[in-house]
Amino acid sequence: MTGNACVVGSGPNGLTAAIMLAKAGLRTTVYEAQPTVGGGARSAELTLPGFVHDVCSAVHPLAVSSPVFASLPLAEYGLQWIQPPLPLAHPLDDGSASVLAMSLEETCTRLGVDGSMYRRAIGPLVRRWHDLVPMVQQPLLRFPNNPWLLARFGALALWPAASSARLLFQTEAARALYAGIAAHSVLPLEALGSAAFGWLLAIAGHAVGWPIPRGGSQSIANALSSYFESLGGRVVTNHRIGSLDELGDATPVLCDVTPKQFAALAGDRLPPHPRRQMESYRYGPGVFKIDWALSAPIPWKATDCRRAGTVHVGGSLDEIAASERMAAGDKPSERPFMLVAQPSLFDATRAPAGKHTAWAYCHVPNGSSEDMTERMEAQVERFAPGFRACILARHTMAPADLERHNANLVGGDITGGAQDLIQLILRPSRRFYRTSIQGVYLCSSSTPPGGAVHGMCGFHAAREALRQTLPGSRRAL
């Protein structure tokens, strides 16, 4: 091994970057502020003994699609995927539910009159998912391998999600299903580009499902970290880096942090203009999260919801759009749109026999201190009468708690910065992974392709760092 490299932060992007550096022969150390590795991919007994909850990420269509994860032997290090019978269900007030099934045909049949439009919109992209993924999981300004395929996706993606839903679909059920998926953008559904997330995750649902990892998202982090250590890498936990100066002459240094934190780490080494750029980077809404320990599965009225890994709770397109607009403003909704996951229905390792866990969050204004517990439980009760009676214990995290758990969750923002059109293209600036300090790079979800567990920010950052540090190594990776 030659040279000392460092990675600050052990989120999925930090660990992926560290693996790439170690594979290139660099003696690599990862420093993690928290007692355990994984950043946004950690699990813990948050409520009662024997109940394992995903502290942040729970459902992973983009991890199973990730080209870099597919290239690593993560299954040998314990990572197993579970596909719930349905990726997604979306309950409605009449007691029925819209569903996204893995089968495109089944989904189209269930969508009724809207089925043929849905098939026409995404059918060809579902078939080409594995060609599309590398193009949307790299800086969007990079020339794509297949410009026609990307343009086909772009023609759907650039629009506001709310008007796409109204224009393309006739039924409230189809509109609500699509709006719930698009709300993963954490953007108002009237924002340009908010449609992209709806289509991307719907296509992924048909191509690879929305799976959960056996044992919780910690298994993803553990597999990455164990593989990294097998390559000779070193992980130091409980070690917060306060300044780049603490890292001595390590080169390259990859920072799995967001721009605001990077400005603090770099201190005087950052010249005024790049400092202003880092400091003016915009963060998006935060989230309020609840984990429940339950005595029984959530008693959804719509039976399809009992077969789904993820359930979107929030009713109609109009209600979801209103909730997301408020989250982008300064007051959270009284009837928040929620993402609910119910992993213990499909993974017996998550709870004692016969008992269950559920995971949920809603979007709230960045830094909001409002307690959403009552409103969120009322929303679940609306579609699952008797839910409250199943609660054995709950654990809540407001934006400030999330940021304490992981400094990257600035004001509770879970995507490493607002994912509007400008910040998706220039993320966090036109330098992408490079910073103005030689040998120092950003590798977090504040770089392309952005939020979610996929490791691709770390992969691209490490390639860039290796290209500059060890010319000739890039082709070998």
Ligand SMILES: Cc1cc2nc3c(=O)[nH]c(=O)nc-3n(C[C@H](O)[C@H](O)[C@H](O)COP(=O)(O)OP(=O)(O)OC[C@H]3O[C@@H](n4cnc5c(N)ncnc54)[C@H](O)[C@@H]3O)c2cc1C
């Ligand atoms: C509530 C919630 C739900 C989510 N749900 C999903 C989901 O279902 N599916 C999905 O794909 N994604 C989900 N995400 C998003 C996903 O977790 C993130 O996009 C992903 O973890 C980003 O990875 P990262 O490596 O960029 O940063 P992070 O995972 O945030 O890791 C950064 C790490 O750096 C450490 N660190 C920061 N500063 C320092 C320092 N100065 N010194 C040392 N260490 C430091 C932090 O402690 C942390 O461990 C969710 C996130 C949250 C919060």
